[in-house]
Amino acid sequence: xxxxxxxxxxxxxxxxxxxxxxxxxxxxxxxxxxxxxxxxxxxxxxxxxxxxxxxxxxxxxxxxxxxxxxxxxxxxxxxxxxxxxxxxxxxxxxxxxxxxxxxxxxxxxxx
Amino acid sequence: xxxxxxxxxxxxxxxxxxxxxxxxxxxxxxxxxxxxxxxxxxxxxxxxxxxxxxxxxxxxxxxxxxxxxxxxxxxxxxxxxxxxxxxxxxxxxxxxxxxxxxxxxxxxxxxxxxx
Numbered sequence: 001x002x003x004x005x006x007x008x009x010x011x012x013x014x015x016x017x018x019x020x021x022x023x024x025x026x027x028x029x030x031x032x033x034x035x036x037x038x039x040x041x042x043x044x045x046x047x048x049x050x051x052x053x054x055x056x057x058x059x060x061x062x063x064x065x066x067x068x069x070x071x072x073x074x075x076x077x078x079x080x081x082x083x084x085x086x087x088x089x090x091x092x093x094x095x096x097x098x099x100x101x102x103x104x105x106x107x108x109x110x111x
Numbered sequence: 112x113x114x115x116x117x118x119x120x121x122x123x124x125x126x127x128x129x130x131x132x133x134x135x136x137x138x139x140x141x142x143x144x145x146x147x148x149x150x151x152x153x154x155x156x157x158x159x160x161x162x163x164x165x166x167x168x169x170x171x172x173x174x175x176x177x178x179x180x181x182x183x184x185x186x187x188x189x190x191x192x193x194x195x196x197x198x199x200x201x202x203x204x205x206x207x208x209x210x211x212x213x214x215x216x217x218x219x220x221x222x223x224x225x226x
Contacts, residue, residue, distance in 0.1 A: 034214055036154075043202065043217040044154060089154060097159040097167040098144065099215060104153055 002027045002094050006102030014110055019080050021105045023090035024072040032093025033066060033073045038104075039086045047088075048075070080109045113137045115218035117203050123224045124193050132188045132221045134203030143186045144204040144215060145178065147171070154202065160186065190223075198225045 005024045013019050025033075031052035036044035050057045050064045050073065057064050061080075066073040077084055087106050091099040116135040124130045136143050145157040158168040160178055175191045186205075190197055200222050204215040 036217075043219045046214045046216070049214055091154075097142070097161070098156040098169075099146075099154075100156065101154040 002030075002092065002100040004090060004092055004100050004102040006090055006105055008105060009103065010106045010108070012108045012110065013080050015080060015082060017080055017109075019075075019077045019084070019107055019109075021075045021088055021090070021107075022072060023074070023102050024070075025092045025100075026071065027092065027094050027100075028071065030092040030094045033064070034091050034093070034099070035062075035064060035075050036089045036091065036101075037086045038089060044089060077107075080107075082109050082111050085109045115203055115205055115216055117201075117218035117221050119221060120219065121222045121224070123226060126195055126225050127192050130190050130193055130223065132190075132201050132203075132223070134186045134188070134218060135184050136186055136203065136205030137207075137216060138184070140205035140207050140216075142166075142206045142208065142215075143178075143180070144206075145188045146202045146204060146217075147199040148202065148220075149199045157188070157201075193223075193225045195225050198223060 003026045034049035035047050037047045038044045048062050048064050050066050061078045063076040085108050087104045089104050090102040118133045143160040146154050148154045156169050158172045159166045177189045179187050200220045202220045203218045206215045207213040
């Protein structure tokens with residue numbers, strides 16, 4: 001069945017450092033890979049997404065890379081700020097109808 | 112920016128009772144979804160809905176669950192006889208087209224507490 005592994009489960013960095021979160025998926029038919037940021041008690045908010053015809057996408061301090069051969073994709077946050085602290089979820093779009101989420105990464109950015 | 116709206120924000124229900132969670136998707140969206148998130152865990156897919164019928168559902172979405180789009184704006188999730196393990200945050204989401212083309216936008220969720 002569909003499964004998305006996400007690492008690390010927690011990540012602590014100093015303000016200004018970079019943070020990298022990695023996900024591995026199992027369904028080779030998946031072709032849509034979003035990343036969501038979820039602050040405590042709030043909704044998941046889409047921060048960036050990538051489709052399988054693209055290897056990399058960047059939006060200011062956030063970038064996502066996709067390796068379809070290896071079935072993994074990564075989120076890169078540069079120049080981290082305390083307000084980046086949240087839980088980040090990767091997901092894969094499968095069956096054209098649903099998202100399968102990873103287990104989440106709790107990112108803590110210390111001033 | 113248009114948003115998905117969910118009500119109530121918190122619902123407390125006795126075990127065995129029926130509960131209905133309400134969602135108003137973004138107005139021009141065509142695909143609707145329900146997900147749930149048990150406290151501290153990942154977001155799990157429940158059901159997707161398109162063209163007035165269920166298009167996909169997960170193992171979690173058993174006979175106790177149903178969805179309905181009673182009018183042109185609302186999308187509801189009903190749990191017929193709630194169990195303790197139904198306690199979770201329930202998120203509604205909508206997208207303009209299938210996820211391959213357009214992202215899913217989530218509401219703020221309904222926290223369901225079963226006593």
